Amino acid sequence: MLKLEGVSAGYGAIEVLKKIDLEVRAGEIVTLIGANGAGKTTTLMTICGFVKPRTGRVTFEGRDLATVPAHEIVRLGLVQCPEGRKIFPRLTVLENLEMGAFTREDQLRRSPDGKGLGGAALRHKLRTDLERDLAEVFELFPILADRRGQAGGTLSGGEQQMLAVGRAMMTKPKLLLLDEPSLGLAPLIVKRIFDVIETLNREGVTVLLVEQNARMALKLAHRGYVMETGEVTMTDEASVLLADARVRDAYLGE
Amino acid sequence: MTPSDEIGAASVPSPSSSRPSPLPPSGRAEDRPGEVLLEVDKLTIRFGGLTAVSGVDLRVRAGEVYAVIGPNGAGKTTVFNAITGIYEPTEGTIRFAGRDVRRPWKKLLVAAWLGVGLAVALLMLLFASNIDGAWTASVKQNFRGRELGFDPGRAWSDAVAYVAARPRVEQAGGRYYPTTHDGSRAFGSFDDPFPAWELLAALEVLAERGSEAIVARAGGFVVLDRDGVAVGRPFAERARLDELVGPAREAAAGARAARLTRAIVFTLALLLGVGGAYAAWRQSRRTPAWVAGHGIARTFQNIRLFQDMTVLENVLVGMDRHIGKTAKWWAPHRFTNALPPVALGVLLVGLSATTAELDADPRVPTALFALFALGLVGYLVWTALLGAFSRRDLGVEAEAAARARALLAFVGLEDRAGELAKNLAYGDQRRLEIARALGTEPRLLLLDEPAAGMNPAESLSLMELIRAIRERGVTVLLIEHHMRVVMGISDRISVLEYGRKIAEGTPEEVRSNPKVIEAYLGKEELG
């Protein structure tokens, strides 16, 4: 589904990624673990088109992303839920979620379902789709339903993270990139978020998960990649990695 | 893809259990272990309508490692920000080593606001009373060229009279013209300034009292008040007097109105000035710099190093305050250093000045004074800036650099001193931030998620570091999510949730507290 072949990228004079190869197949949860500064976030940024690869190719469903601008990549169904919960602080929870569905209209227009529809019918379909998806998000994160009228910036950290995940879900991704969803959250909430990721995956969303909490990530994922200073140093089935002595030493702390 | 053999081994710094503590003693009074160092009482912080922290109490004792845990958004960092003076608490107090963590009120400062307020008010008063006119009335009118000179006393009284909207007498060509305060209207012309002057003043008095002016004959014509008491001196012609009374009374009324406006403007401006100064001071009562200067240092959640400075410079910035104490600008060596150039300048100026014929040129004394002042300013500049490069100051800097290096060695960064901070690895940046904070010679060190983003091995060596810091006699207060770190090094733990403290105690107590498990830890994590 997603394929990185020999991708190098960086900022200014610094090369962060050095010839990365990475692959995500449809229906998988793949996790990317590694120390801070290993280039995990940069990898995600490169996939999303925020950072252009210097060498190598990023392909999504066979399509080369080199020439596709960042906002178009979202429309292809490749969505990132960024680190540090970049939500819209002065929009309400509901507006934040609706913002996630921003590209929906364009997508619908292009899709076969929406081709023949006129303005009113299109809007009606949009509305019903939106409401259905909202209900789905609220079902997963009931707390968001309670706070739908509240400004995003006034939510607590955990709620903001849920909002960010919910917002990413609203874009109806085929492939969801999650950047450290557990960062700075209470263990209890981390668990909740991981449960949601599992649920989403069962519903057919492919997930690429970047995580500090290597143990939980590897328990959840099908496969894992280990990154170190800009290079992928190991890749295997998650259970194998979990059992690997070197991984245990470096990332699991046992 | 071949898995590297070096995973972990390369990225994990060697454990530093045998790390020496090479630092000289901090020079502060040693805190007695067990004594309450930081006391946070019923701390409440609201932003707009949102309550971030409500009624939190913390007691941190000297010599312990105290951890604050809780979900993100529970208000932990907000508490830190309040302690370090970044936020002003809405309610509650924060006491450090027995004193309030805010700048004390000082008489001098009260006087300073009043001064500022008065200055603003005076300026506004001048504007309200037409600063241009005041200048004309006081300076221009009273300066009649070099030969005739300038009477400062008269100028002052004229300025006061102008601002107070009192009638004035202007003179031209040997005759006197009594005028309204702003000079907009003159009343006749006289050989003698007194009658007209006093007449206007008298009329004004009467207008203010609201009493009738009576013109009567009593050895000349005078104005009488209602009781028949003469106001002003006799006046020769009745006709002239009659002509003057009406307009003069109008002028008096105008002056009264002007005085009223000025009084209002003055009062308002005074309030504004004092209010502004007070607001500024209130804001600055609790400043991070002041707090840091009193022994509380901190690190930040998302590392805030000076990225484009070297590692060593980062630590030196932290030590700045203490370098400053040893290198005061008035230190004696600065005076001696500055002496030769200043003496030379004075000598040169003096020589050239004495060659002048002092009596002939009246500008010479002024020039000498100015040169003296210049010398003084130059000297100050010299002492403050150039003097910093005396050998002694270089000594101070070198000593500071040595201490900074010792600090770097303490956190294990001794061989990175010349590197730019931004080029350090993530874990090293955290360590550098701690070293920089230690540079301020704190009694209490606040660490905001020091282990965030560290792998387990790095976390372990961080724990070592925190223990070493405590052994140096620095109390540590930290926020952390990594339970392993928290449980491993803390003496006591507080748990916050939604801005409230839900539990406090030793790691064991907290770990088994059902409220904490429910709200924060969850069940599995403890296994």
Add this chain to the structure above:
Amino acid sequence: METLAQQLILGVTNGMVFALIALGYTMVYGILELINFAHGDLFMLGSFLALTLIKVFDLPTASSATLLLALPTIAVACAVFGGALNWSVDRLVYKPLRSAPKLAPLVSAIGVSFIFQNLGLFWGGLPLFGSAKDASAQKDVPALISNVNLLGEGAHLRITTKDLMVIVSSVIVMVALYVLVRHTRLGKAMRATAQNPAAARLMGIDVDRVIGATFVIGGGLAGIASVIYALYINTVHYQAGFQNGLYAFTAAVLGGIGNIPGAVLGALVIGVVRALCSQYIGAQWEPAVVFGMLILLLVFRPAGLLGSHVREKV
């Protein structure tokens, strides 16, 4: 009392024109945090275009029916011109500097402002406006809209057709802008971009296009304002953009920069203060009073009248 009422009317009318310019400042600032110094001069160029069109089509001799048709057309033309120019400037000058430190676009904006002023000078030197020697002189705009008092010639208070024209047209434009920002997809995208450009991009919003659209809208508002201003004040000068731009910018700051209703409120306040100042203190003190007020306000309310204080996240 009548003088006061009269000055209030004058102030509100003036304030409306400033508001249109201030909106352009505040929208760009809201999204890019850039003080677009060239905005005032863009407005000036717009008024030159308006004057040129008026002269080219010889409107002073036209019938009032023609005028009714021609003036909105000119307004649209100027709006298009302003929007296009502003957009091109963004593309050529500011866009390459998106990631640079804040001083860089600010200085560039000052540079563009200089270039615009000079273009205005050249424009004024065209043979159309008479002798080229007077390029820097003030140009008169023919009085196309009558200055008749709507309350009757005898009335103490004067509200003229001109005042009405200014107020009505400005209000229409502002309402249109409000609807655009509140209720359209573009408006939504603009608000999202203003709050968090990176997240907006992750939502599939083309941030560059939104910024471009903001410049177009801001420029368009300045274009419309320039026509209204030319017809209202009846003069055009190549340095007028600087003074008016400064007042408009002050208005935006006064209201809380980045805040759209704030800009309008700030502009009205400035218009009224200027009018009262010229009546009661003296017209020559206007800049001192306006900027003095601005400084005082910022001391006591650092985020402006309607702005919200943004707390730095530590």
Add this chain to the structure above:
Amino acid sequence: MSEDKDRQVARRGPRSRTTTIALLFLAVVVLCVYPHFPFVDRLFEAIGHPILLDRKLVSIFIFGILALALNVQVGYAGLQQLGIAAFFGIGAYTTGILTVEKYPFHVGFWGAIVAAPVCAAIAGLAIGAPTLRLRGDYFAIVTLGFGEVVRTIILNLEGITDGPRGLNPIPDPWLPPAVAESSADPARVKYLALYYIAFVLLVGLAIVFRNLERTRLGRALVALREDELATACMGINPVRIKLVALAVGAGLAGLAGALYSTTLTTTAEPSTYDFNYSIMVLCCLIIGGVGSLRGAILGAVVLFGFDNIVSPLITELLQPFAAASSGNVFLQFNNWRWIIFGLALVLMMRFRPEGLWPSSRMKAELHHEDEGPLSKVGP
């Protein structure tokens, strides 16, 4: 410190460092003797287009001092200051009021040169103390507004400042008789005196600031520009440092004002001290390199040189064409002035934002693009 030196060497290489020092030294020596051997002027006179460089050098020095003053505020303290002309004007008018014949003070040039900076610095403190806590852009607007307020006040207090006429004549500086009698031509004596006073002040200030950059104050300033809050948490009071920078910058601008008005023998009309002038000085910094001493001076030379030497020269050379087409607005070089400035600024920001001759530190600070895409666009 050896550490320091190592780094500098590593950055720029020893050769360029010595070359720079040698060049600077040469420039100082040449400028020291230039009034006596004005070879450039002779050259242009020979061509038939006198440019009077020697006269204009005094103005360049003064402009350089002004640029240094702004550099303290903008470059060192990182304040976005758009009203330096106000302090310049305050200095000039203080000099005017304290020295002209019609007012009773007569403190003379030497008194004014002390009083003018003091007054300007007090004005700087007065405007800075309540507003320094404002965010960068807001501070820019406050200083811009302050500039306008000062200009308006100077213009309108006609009773004091003589409004648009300006205060004059401002007397020549008192000089020791030995100096004053050194030449039969008093104008030449005055010119030489002002030349050397301005030159010595400029060089002296440059030395002082160069040293300041290496003191702990310099270090604190760098830290402050990078992260104000973190600096404050190190026990360094940012407000105090910024206030000092503001006052010092304002005072130096006042000093430049005193020199300027003495050179002109008038305070010049108030509209000299307007926003455009402030921007001109800012342009000096930007062209030369914000925060760089040598850059500020270079910028002053380039900008002032262009405006007062090159531009008139080109105008003169174009004279035949301009005259032929009777006032074609495009053919007067002077009319292109602002386009050239504007383009220079825009192109500069696009291609060399660090300026022509930046300091290595500032260069690093201005190239912050390497931080990743999400960090710079956040709220």
